[in-house]
Amino acid sequence: MxxxxxxxxxxxxxxxxxxxxxxxxxxxxxxxxxxxxxxxxxxxxxxxxxxxxxxxxxxxxxxGRREPQPAGTELAFRTGVTLIDPETGRYFFRGVDATELAGRYGYEEVAEWLWTGTIRPGTRFAAPPEALEAGCRAVAALPAHATSMDRLRTVTVAVAAADPLRFDLSTDAVLGTARSLVPTLVGALPVVGGPGPRGDGERDGLARGLWSRLTTQPPDAASLRVLDTALVLLIDHDLAASTLAARVAASARAHPYAVVSAGLGALEGPLHGAASGLAHRMLAEALERGGAAPVVADHLRSGRRVPGLGHRLYRGEDPRARALFALLEDVPRAGPALAAARDVVATTARHTALQANVDLALAVLSVSAGMPAEGGETIFAVARTAGWIAHALEEYAERPLRLRPSGQYHGPRPPQPLPGPAPTGA
Structure with missing residues (x-):
């Protein structure tokens, strides 16, 4: 037929x-x-x-129908880190519901469990003084207009250069690097509104230290819980673009700092980690204009997608957004931004059935806490660092250079004549 x-x-x-x-x-x-x-x-x-x-x-x-990939070239491979179930709208870290983990354990505890398979209650990461000093010096040399992502990439390179043992890819060495790099990334970021102490908040968890790098507003318990939960929920999400980049680097046996650098490079794209900044600006504009309708209309009129909505792996609401929205209900100052986010979803639903994703939830947090538009991206990057390390540990145990797909050549049919010099003059 x-x-x-x-x-x-x-x-x-x-x-x-x-x-x-x-x-x-x-x-x-x-x-x-x-x-x-x-x-x-x-x-x-x-x-x-x-x-x-x-x-x-x-x-x-x-x-335009995509041509099927030749057998054996599709980048699909085994991982024991994260499973996403599109049918149920849930995702799992090492087989355990990620939202349940986030409801019980903090970021450092879940990161440690993701790396080792063991939960160690009360786990806290500390930045080594020499690494923190190298990171702070590098950040201080950047221009004033440098972004948080610029700073995180710079810190990663500076700390790598200061570590002569970075090429040791044994499991214990990689774990030691991970436990020191994550708090160093946070501690080397400048405190908002003043110099402030470096590496503070370690005894109280990474979230408290990161909070002072994102806003001048004093943290309350409910807000810190939202931030810490966001860090846990964003640790990993299967083979997102940045994680694939990190695994390719690990496949080439790049050291852990280079793996994180590869992930940070891919994360900065507007379709990945930077998407929350677009949602932040949209919510801020909706609050300023008194409603989501004119803002959504402007996006649709100009052919732009409405940020913070839809996810290619979930048929309904992103479970990360759902969990964060529930916690934001307990933050009084988040009320206006939360109402604006729901207004965006309801207004857009008249045009197309799209549900909120984690970028919209991060935008509610960043807007209500007085963070800059890049605040959500910073949270995303710090959180995902632990996931990149988890995937690197898996990849280091695999055959090296296995992530080498074959290209499908569509250029001029050879042999072509040797090109001559370009003509000069007009």
Missing amino acids: TDQSAEAEGERLTTREAADRLGVKPETVYAYVSRGLLRSRRAPGGRGSTFDAREVTALARRA
């Missing part, structure tokens, strides 16, 4: 059939549903979803 005749009869496709026709993975099909590009219907008996063949074919024509 041809596509045309099947579609005329109202053919329904399974998720796998829709994915094959679009040339994507099944989870990407659900992402299309969450973004309003496809409509799904429960299959008879309630097992799985079905899709209108005509809609799938039309989407394939609009997007």
